Amino acid sequence: MSDYPHLPHGFPDMQHEVYPTGQYEGFWEQAHPQPSDYQNLQETDFNALLAGNINLQAEYSHPANANLATVTPKPSPDNSPSGEPSMYEYPPPDSPTTWEPRTFDFLPNFHEPAAYRHPILAQxxxxxxxxxxxxxxxxxxxxxxxxxxxxxxxxxxxxxxxGISKRRSVTSVAPAVKASPRSPIRPVKNPLKPWVKPNLKTAGKNGRPANIQSFDATKVYDKLPHRPQSWGIKNHLGVHPFRYTADGELLPDIKFTQELLMQYLGNHPGHVAHGKYDTKSSGLIMWVQSVPADSAARYATEHSDKCRYVDCPVPNGTIHKGHYRVAFDEQSWSSNDLNLDPYNNAGYMHLYCFEKMIDFPQLCKDFNIQPDTRVFPNEKKNRMAVTRDNPEMRNIVQDYINNQPGWDQFSNPYRYEETLSYKLTKEHIRAEPAARRAIRSKRGGNTIDKHLNNLEVYIAGNKHVRTKQGRAERNANEPAESRPARKTSSKRRRSRQDDSDDSDSEFELDGNVLAMDSSAPVLRKRQRR
Incomplete structure (x- = not known):
């Protein structure tokens, strides 16, 4: 570790003269776009209106509502039938009304097209x-x-x-319109992102390729006006350890050792984003997320969503679907008017790796860690939300952050069963539909209910599966008469007999692999104070 002073919780003191805060003045400033000059509702604002992003209230004739109007719909005199009051002309709520309620035949005739007195409604x-x-x-x-x-x-x-069935809800009544058959949209390769490898064999009938191709993030989100400044304690060559791409991501070759991660968290310029050094309300937000599906094309590079842990047990640092991760968000705290892509973060790590290499319970107390439950107005849903499949996940993360137990309640070193990753995985399995559990049990293999997102067990299980599959393929390709007879003990013969009884079943993790989870602690030793 470096010799710069530390705060009581073990992180570097940013106020010390070794690491002056003045060099970061203006680091987080963003260029403000020009304000919109729309004063009335324009056609381009229509989608925002329907999404609820524009709060409009109509202006009526009585003075009480005169100050609420941003858009004043005025019907044309030609549209109101002669001798009948306009829909915009009625007495104010606090005055007596002369309108007499009466019975109308509102129910439409389903055998005839609906007839509206306002021609635009018929369209x-x-x-x-x-x-x-x-x-x-x-x-x-x-x-x-x-x-x-x-x-x-x-x-x-x-x-x-x-005769409308009461078993099916009716949300609207309209003339039957025969929908034109939609041609399936097959997946295509993106020439700008050649690392994205879509399944070109699928027919595209489920709508997923259409959803992926219909969304263009570059037309929805703004780009950073400038590349973030490099920062951190320079090495002997005078190079800062934390350097960024134009999209605000750490360069792909920057991997976190324990020492480098401590420097990144303790000395981050975002801690002074609000004028004073404050790690709990820092501009560096660490989101606990689910790994999104169908989102490879959303990242700036093929390395953007890889785990930043230098000793990540997963090959290439891939964060697979079903795992949980931590996103290092340096931009979304800002109060400027930029609408930035939430997929462009400084980096990601497996939640498992993050908890393994640092005192995560203490980090939750001192730093800005939050469950990702955000709603993105420009997208159908937040695919990264930790509550994507189960709203209870938010409570689990928040409870873990807010209610850390005392030191005497942790084993030393503490075990995987005491981690947030384990708690989220257990809740995910508990809340799964019974049909999904039955299918997974029938399929067998290295499934989540066996490795529980413990990456050491996950990798060991994958290696065991590949080894057994490779041995089976070699035996299938080799003629039986060419294989020499093998002397076996009675114990081995009994084992072979047991295997032959279940020769059609898929691989199940054995006890030696699963024992890793219960016999060997996976987290670093917590330091007693």
Missing amino acids: FPSPTLPLRVIDQVGYPLGPHVTEALRLALNQRTQINPY
Whole structure:
């Protein structure tokens, strides 16, 4: 470790003269884009309106709502039938109304096309979309409209003249429109990202290739205005240890040793992002995430999503689906107007590796670690959310961060069963549907219910599977008469007999591999204070 002074919790003191904070002034400044000059609703804002990102309230005739308007829908005089009041002209809520509620025949005739008095409504194949527009722009509805809707709802619930099945919910009523058959979209290679290897054999009937190809992150998210500055204690060649790409990622060759990770966490410039050294509300946010599927093309390079641990047990540092990871987010804290891609982070690590190489329970107390439960307005869902498959995951992470037990409740060194990775994996298995567990049990092999995301056990299981498969292939290719007879003991013969009874089943992890999880601690020794 370096000889710079440390705080009581073991991390370097950024305020010391060896590491002055002044050199990082302006490090986190971002260029602000020009503000939008939209004053009224434009066609380009329509999707944002439907997504709820624009809060519009209609301006009505009474003074009480005069200050709420950002968009004032005004009907054309030609659209209102002669002698009938406009939908925008009604008494204010605090004044007596002269509108008399009466019974209407609101229920449509399903055998005839719907007829609307407003011609524009007839142009929609379904009323769902115009209802969403009215709900956003026309809020609050007038009392006569609200009362009419209530009467219509009462009529609808009292009778069911059309034989609609009560087992299936009806969300909207519209003329039947025969959907045109959609041609399957097959996966294609991205020439700009040749490392992405799609499955070109699939027919594309499940919609996944279409979803992947329809989203272009470059049209949704902004780019960093400048490359982040290099920082850290220079080596003997005068080179900073932490250097970045134009996308804000650490260079691919930067791998974390324990000493380098301590320097990265303890001396990070984001700790002074809010004007003072504060690690708990730091600009460096460490998100606990699930590994997203179908997202290889979202990363800037083929190394972007690899584990940064120099001794990662997984070949090439690959973080596979089903594992949990930590994302080092240096950008999303900023209050500027940039809309940055959440997949572009400084780096990632297996949660297992992160907990193994550092005092993670103490880190949770002192640093800005959060469960990733974010909602991205420009995307259908957050594929990285730790709550993606189970909302209880948030409570597990938050409880682990907030309620660390005392030192006397940890074994020394503490075991994998005491880690956050283990707790998340056990909850994932517990909440799985029974059908999925049955399929996995029938399939066998090196499955998550055996290795429990313990990467040492996971890698040992993979090697065992490959060894046994290779031996079986060699035996299948070699003629039986060419193999010399092998002398075996009675114990080996009994073992062969047991194997032959289950020759059609797939590989199951043996006790020696699984014993790694219970007999050998995998985490470094915690230092007593």
